[in-house]
Amino acid sequence: MARRAFPVGLRPRWRLALPLLLLSTPGRAVARDERCTKAPLRIEAATDNDLIHACEAWRRVEGFLVVQRGLRMTAPLDLIFAERVELDLGATTLRVLGRYERSRRILRVTSAQADWLREPDRLMFRQPIDxxxxxxxxxxxxxxxxxxxxxxxxxxxxxxxxxMAYVVQLATMQPATLMRVLAQYPEDDFASLAEITEIAHLMDPHGFGIRAYRHFMREGHATILDDILGGKVGTDLPM
Ligand SMILES: [Zn+2]
Known part of the structure; x- marks a missing residue:
């Protein structure tokens, strides 16, 4: 699978930002991409690629949920990239791609440089994590x-x-990548809201995400989002 150094659309600005980014120290908080200066994020990037990905990601989320659908972030959050992100399960820890500490408003995401992301079985939607x-x-x-x-x-x-997180992730994905992803999952989407359950998510998280995306695209956007924000969907397990 072809690897892309950075998303389409960033190239012109990347050239402008390059001298600034090259002055940054890996592993420390680095200079923001110019498009990130108004984002409600304090980014601590392990690498310049993390910073570029973070700014592009915020641009997508802001466009889809803030500009188009009126959601808003109530306070800034810290977005911290690290070689290793873990979930504390008490007796043990679980290495994860990302986790959000809601009370401290800290979002931790595995750095793009982590070799762990390139292990053969570390797939996302059955695709390598590029x-x-x-x-x-x-x-x-x-x-x-x-x-x-x-x-x-x-x-x-x-x-x-x-x-909704899967819907935003897939709806804002680069079209060529999205087409590759959807081709991996010929299954149908959810037939009704009753099928959108935590059990379905636990059994196959990425398959759930694909079905959620297809369901969202088929049903009226506004109605579903309103149900989601009202907590009306799949309340079979607590958050
Ligand atoms: Zn999630």
């Missing part, structure tokens, strides 16, 4: 964080957030 997939991962995680600021119920089911 620059575009890494960007879409950040989109997914940022969407979660933004949705949590906009739910109208205190404890919406986890599946509400997952449904």
């Amino acid at each position: 620059a575009e997939m890494h960007t879409s991962l950040i989109v997914h995680e940022l969407a979660h964080a933004l949705l949590l600021d906009n739910f109208r119920v205190a404890e919406p089911g986890r599946v509400c957030s997952e449904y």
Whole structure:
């Protein structure tokens, strides 16, 4: 699969930002891409690619959820890239792609430079995690964080957030990549809201995401998003 150094659309600005970015120190907070200066994010990037992916991801989330659908982030959040991101499960820890600490408003995402992302079985939507997939991962995680600021119920089911995070991730994906992803999943979408459950998500998270995207595109956008924000979908397990 062809690897893309950075997403289409960033190239002209990338050239402008290059001298500034080259002055940054890897592993420390680095200079922001100019398109990120108004984003409600404090970005601590492990590499310049992380920063580029983060800015592009915010641009996509802002366009889809803020500009087009009126959601808003209530306060800035920290977006921190690290070689290793873990979920503390008490007796053990689980290495994950990303996690959001809601109370501290800290979103941690695995850096694009982590070799772990390139292990043969580390696939996303049955695709290797290249620059575009890494960007879409950040989109997914940022969407979660933004949705949590906009739910109208205190404890919406986890599946509400997952449904919409996958929708934003896929709807804003580069078209060629999205076509490759969808071709991997010929299955139908959800027939009704009743099928959108936490069990379906746990059994096959990425398959769930594809079905959510197709369902969202088929049904009226405004109605579904309103149901999601109202916590009406798939409340079978607590968030
Ligand atoms: Zn998720």
